[in-house]
Amino acid sequence: MLQVKIIEDHLDEIKESLKKRNWGDTDISVVEKIIDLNTKRKAVQTELDQEKAKLNQLSSEIGNLFKSGKKDEAVALKDEVAKIKLKSEEQDALLTQITSELENNLLSVPNKLHPSVPAGSSEEDNEIYKPHQGDLPVLSENALPHWELAEKYNLIDFKLGAFIAGSGFPLFRGKGSRLQRALISYFLDEASNAGYEEIVPPLLVNEDSARATGQLPDKEGQMYYVERDDLYLIPTAEVPITNIMRDQIIEESDFPIKFTGYTPCFRREAGSYGAHVKGLNRVHQFDKVEIVQIEHPDKSYDTLHDMVAHVEHLLNSLKLPYRILRLCGGDTGFTSALTFDFEVYSAAQKRWLEVSSVSNFETFQANRLKLRYKDGDGKKHLAHTLNGSALALARIIACILENYQTEDGIKMPEVLVKYLGFDKI
RNA sequence: GGAGAGUUGGCCGAGUGGUCGAAGGCGCACGCCUGGAAAGUGUGUAUGCUCCAAAAGGGCAUCGAGGGUUCGAAUCCCUCACUCUCCGCCA
Numbered sequence: 001m002l003q004v005k006i007i008e009d010h011l012d013e014i015k016e017s018l019k020k021r022n023w024g025d026t027d028i029s030v031v032e033k034i035i036d037l038n039t040k041r042k043a044v045q046t047e048l049d050q051e052k053a054k055l056n057q058l059s060s061e062i063g064n065l066f067k068s069g070k071k072d073e074a075v076a077l078k079d080e081v082a083k084i085k086l087k088s089e090e091q092d093a094l095l096t097q098i099t100s101e102l103e104n105n106l107l108s109v110p111n112k113l114h115p116s117v118p119a120g121s122s123e124e125d126n127e128i129y130k131p132h133q134g135d136l137p138v139l140s141e142n143a144l145p146h147w148e149l150a151e152k153y154n155l156i157d158f159k160l161g162a163f164i165a166g167s168g169f170p171l172f173r174g175k176g177s178r179l180q181r182a183l184i185s186y187f188l189d190e191a192s193n194a195g196y197e198e199i200v201p202p203l204l205v206n207e208d209s210a211r212a213t214g215q216l217p218d219k220e221g222q223m224y225y226v227e228r229d230d231l232y233l234i235p236t237a238e239v240p241i242t243n244i245m246r247d248q249i250i251e252e253s254d255f256p257i258k259f260t261g262y263t264p265c266f267r268r269e270a271g272s273y274g275a276h277v278k279g280l281n282r283v284h285q286f287d288k289v290e291i292v293q294i295e296h297p298d299k300s301y302d303t304l305h306d307m308v309a310h311v312e313h314l315l316n317s318l319k320l321p322y323r324i325l326r327l328c329g330g331d332t333g334f335t336s337a338l339t340f341d342f343e344v345y346s347a348a349q350k351r352w353l354e355v356s357s358v359s360n361f362e363t364f365q366a367n368r369l370k371l372r373y374k375d376g377d378g379k380k381h382l383a384h385t386l387n388g389s390a391l392a393l394a395r396i397i398a399c400i401l402e403n404y405q406t407e408d409g410i411k412m413p414e415v416l417v418k419y420l421g422f423d424k425i
Numbered sequence: 426g427g428a429g430a431g432u433u434g435g436c437c438g439a440g441u442g443g444u445c446g447a448a449g450g451c452g453c454a455c456g457c458c459u460g461g462a463a464a465g466u467g468u469g470u471a472u473g474c475u476c477c478a479a480a481a482g483g484g485c486a487u488c489g490a491g492g493g494u495u496c497g498a499a500u501c502c503c504u505c506a507c508u509c510u511c512c513g514c515c516a
């Protein structure tokens with residue numbers, strides 16, 4: 001959620017940004033409404049505060065009168081207080097109403113896009129920020145897509161997963177399971193080496209946490225919800241890990257704060273079925289190593305590029321063909337100011353699969369998190385939050401299986417061999 | 426899951442209806458003292474909103490969260506969350 005102040009101070013940029021997100025003029029007018037509501041809010045609050053000040057003052061007078069035995073005067077004052085109170089209750093109700101209307105409108109406004117974000121309405125309009133280097137791999141004619149390889153080598157049992165849980169819950173076994181574990185270890189080790197503190201967070205979160213990182217109310221339908229205990233299954237480790245910093249005031253010298261964590265991720269993906277979601281392409285449960293940074297506003301874009309470089313390093317070391325996209329306005333997430341997506345080339349399917357998304361949220365999440373830092377003068381400001389997948393496993397596995405297949409088995413990427421204990425499936 | 430006890434500022438801890446944003450201590454910051462340090466000593470030390478052009482300085486709110494009683498609530502009542510102890514269950 002953006003601060004009203006940001007909307008007021010950057011009104012034109014905000015409007016431009018909403019336009020890039022393909023908002024119509026009527027919808028964009030919400031920002032004027034917000035500014036208007038905020039002005040009203042201030043006026044009502046000032047009045048209400050004055051009335052309350054009067055009430056507080058009278059109350060203490062009543063106290064004094066009772067103490068000095070002037071009961072009659074005290075009772076008379078009480079009547080006066082009752083009148084003011086009646087009025088202040090009206091103001092109070094008005095303030096509550098205005099505040100909640102303001103809040104609801106604010107919640108509907110997505111983050112202000114970074115100026116570099118291209119206009120565009122869908123994924124077709126994303127900018128290829130860094131195209132794939134060299135030629136794309138071409139497989140032999142009998143090359144198999146990963147779901148067939150998974151079956152052939154007994155790595156993943158989709159049917160069994162569907163039997164036990166439902167469609168979209170793959171069951172890994174044997175070397176498939178081992179490959180999964182190796183990738184997790186490798187990614188976590190690389191993140192640790194890059195200075196991220198490793199976290200094992202809760203996999204279910206409460207409403208406050210989901211709200212603070214912006215999953216609520218925006219993505220409510222995407223999360224599994226445990227009604228009995230009022231908890232949400234995490235759609236990404238971003239949620240519990242970023243919430244480590246909720247309600248914190250840190251020192252400027254604490255920057256950058258770097259966390260990494262491996263978690264399963266749970267996504268309902270309601271309504272997505274069909275060929276393009278076959279196999280591991282889109283599932284309800286997948287594993288992911290996430291990297292999160294809390295950074296000074298002046299440095300957050302440098303940090304964003306560091307994180308992009310970290311992901312690139314991982315993909316390079318796995319020798320997977322990839323490209324980097326700068327998401328256009330229409331495709332950039334609600335909470336993000338600038339997002340780079342990484343796609344790997346799935347050679348048997350002959351398509352690109354998204355395996356990482358690295359974003360700078362600027363103060364959008366910090367506002368909800370109430371995550372501030374003190375500057376040299378002791379003044380408080382919202383920090384910037386960033387995160388990225390490094391990496392999302394399921395699709396990486398799909399890609400490794402397809403791209404590394406040979407006539408007599410699947411070779412394993414070199415960097416994984418020491419984690420796997422074998423170099424071929 | 427059952428029974429009981431708790432939740433106060435960065436931390437410890439006092440406060441059971443009025444002048445309490447909150448005693449005292451610790452910590453921290455700055456100063457004095459010192460050759461330097463320790464000890465001692467003085468001052469300061471929450472967050473959000475708001476008024477004011479700004480600073481200075483006001484006002485409102487916040488003592489786990491939300492509601493209620495009252496002219497007035499950290500203090501009384503209700504609901505919820507969390508922590509601790511005992512019992513039960515258990516990887």
